[in-house]
Amino acid sequence: MADPEAVAEDLDALIDDLDYLPGHFHLEMQLNFEPRSPASLRARDLKLQREGLRQELALAAALPRRSAVRHLLGACAFYLEELDEARESFLQVAREDPGNLNAWANLAHVYGRLGQEEEEEACAARLAGLMGLAADADSEADGDAHARAARCLAEQGYAHGFDVGCASPEERARVLAAGITLYDKALSYGQQAIEIAKDQPPILNRLAKIFHFLGKQDMAIGTCNMALDILRDPELNWQAYCTRAKVHVRAYLHDLERVKMGLGGMPDRNHLACAKADLEEVVKVCPGLKTYLDIGQVYYYMGVDAMRELLAVDEAALNQALVFLAKAGELELGATLPELQLLRGKCLRIKGEEANAAACFKRVVELDDAGCSHPEGFGCLLEALLAQWSQAQLSDGELGREVDAWLRRAQGKYPAARLRQELQRVWRGHTGEVLGLARALVAQGRPALVRLLFETMEREGEGEGAGAGAPRGRRAFSF
Known part of the structure; x- marks a missing residue:
């Protein structure tokens, strides 16, 4: 077996020369970075991505595409702490395509996590041989070396389209641009x-x-x-x-x-x-x-x-x-999925099922990530509660308790500026109901909650966050 230290040195030299590294776990994808969302939400996103990949695998006829999908399935399993499944995904690629560079690099990474050092070293040695570094390289690193490099880079480029955890469209665009760069390198190695x-x-x-x-x-x-x-x-x-x-x-x-x-x-x-x-x-x-x-x-x-x-x-x-x-x-x-609950709640509201709609919108607020910049679910919830109250389906006391609980929950979930804009939208569309809510809250001895609600409305008169057609110079409320 090749000396692991020598293999590592040779690999570093080759990487400096070729400007690429086999494997998926070093790629500059959000998948490989420290997660910014809670573990449960991260797991949800990984499982959703895995479901789509399994669907793609079932319909993939060509070997190159199957290998690319299996690498991603293995990566998802790895980050879901399903290491045996991850190992099996990469092993399947290696069985179908023994010259696949990413398969051996990914297997070495999984074996390292499992603490199986001998298997990890064997995979590293196999990778070195395929890349022309081992003593018996002549038997393995033949004229297909460029094709293997092209395949390696193309599979990595493919992976960027399935990244998990991007926080903004700009971040998503950066990931995709990095994937396109890898595709360009793949084409240059493959001379096509x-x-x-x-x-x-x-x-x-x-x-x-x-x-x-x-x-x-x-x-x-x-x-x-x-x-x-x-x-x-x-x-x-x-x-x-x-x-x-x-x-x-x-x-x-x-x-x-x-x-x-x-x-x-x-x-x-x-x-x-x-x-x-x-x-x-x-x-x-x-x-x-x-x-x-x-x-x-x-x-x-x-x-x-x-x-x-x-x-x-x-x-x-x-x-x-x-x-x-x-x-x-x-x-x-x-x-x-919060988007599913939001859409279902909207449909139910239109059909007049305000209570069921409110339940959906509450679920949206619960499911949204902390820091989510789309508080539409909370705004829809507030509208549904106001509708129930105006139709005498909720008492003044019930409405006050609901608004108190869910507004405070929303404050801990959404950025203040976005929450302010959503409250202003509700205010403009339901001015009469909101004023009625304020009177009911004052009667219940909840002036602090009223101030919390209306402090954002006062800012609207100053132009902060006001949308097109918003009323200007609205008289400030004091309770």
């Missing part, structure tokens, strides 16, 4: 221009997803169309349908936000029709949590008025949204 992608739907689908994340939606649509021109069968090419649907939904929501700010005309609902057609194809052959959630979202927006979401325009579409959301909720991880 990107021309190979033109006839390869899996490669086209990865490119389309990257374009989508980077905001280049026209390129994403065009790339999806190229993939579907080659392979239209949704069972074999469901990724292209899913990505194209996501692009259409994003386009609709982008236009919707613009019109709400007074910057454009009504959003084109044809985007929803296109997304629905694509997702209907997918859900027939590849049902799953994300697909149910995506198509449920499309049906929700088809069922409500664009400007006044509390107004139903298509009751059948809303009912269909609830059907798909219920299917998603039946799956293992469905109850852990």
Whole structure:
């Protein structure tokens, strides 16, 4: 067996020369950094990613793609502390592709964590041989060395598209840019221009997803169309349908936000029709949590008025949204997704089921990560509670206790500026109810809570965080 210290020195020299390192656990992905979210939420995100990867593995025909997916499954298992499963994933790659550099590097990492030093050293020696460092390198490091390096880098680039734990779109873009850099290196080692992608739907689908994340939606649509021109069968090419649907939904929501700010005309609902057609194809052959959630979202927006979401325009579409959301909720991880609960609560509110809607919104607040910058669930909860109170479904005392408990919980969950903006949105849309709430709280002897609620409203008159059309110079309240 090769001297481990000598092998390590040789590996360092090769890395300096080639500017790459086999394995997935050193990559600059959020997956490999110290988690910023609680362990339970981190585990939820890893399990969601693993579910999608297992779906991809079931449909992956080509060996290179299977290997890339198995590496990611192994990484997810590793960070879920399922080390035996992680080891088996990497071993499976090594069995199918004995020259796979990432397999031996990843196995060495897992064996190191397990404290199995002999196995770790054996994997390191095998890796050294494949990279042309061992004494018997001539028998292993042949003319395929460049192809192995290209495969190693391409698998690493592929992994960046499945990162877990990015806190912002900017962070996500940095991760994807790093993945593209690795793909570029892979192409240079393999001495192939990107021309190979033109006839390869899996490669086209990865490119389309990257374009989508980077905001280049026209390129994403065009790339999806190229993939579907080659392979239209949704069972074999469901990724292209899913990505194209996501692009259409994003386009609709982008236009919707613009019109709400007074910057454009009504959003084109044809985007929803296109997304629905694509997702209907997918859900027939590849049902799953994300697909149910995506198509449920499309049906929700088809069922409500664009400007006044509390107004139903298509009751059948809303009912269909609830059907798909219920299917998603039946799956293992469905109850852990705040976006599912938010969408379900919105549907129930429109149908007049305020109590059930409020229960969904409470769950959203519970499930949101600490520091989450989207307090919409709390705002919807406050609206649902006000609606119940105005319909005499809650007494003054019950309303006061609910608002007190959930406002304090929201303060510990969301950034103050974002929570302020959400409270201002509720204030502008429900001024009468909020004033009634204030009077009820004062009557209950809760002036401190009233001040807490209205201190943000006073700032609105100063222009801080006020949205388009917000009232100015509103008289300050004192109780």
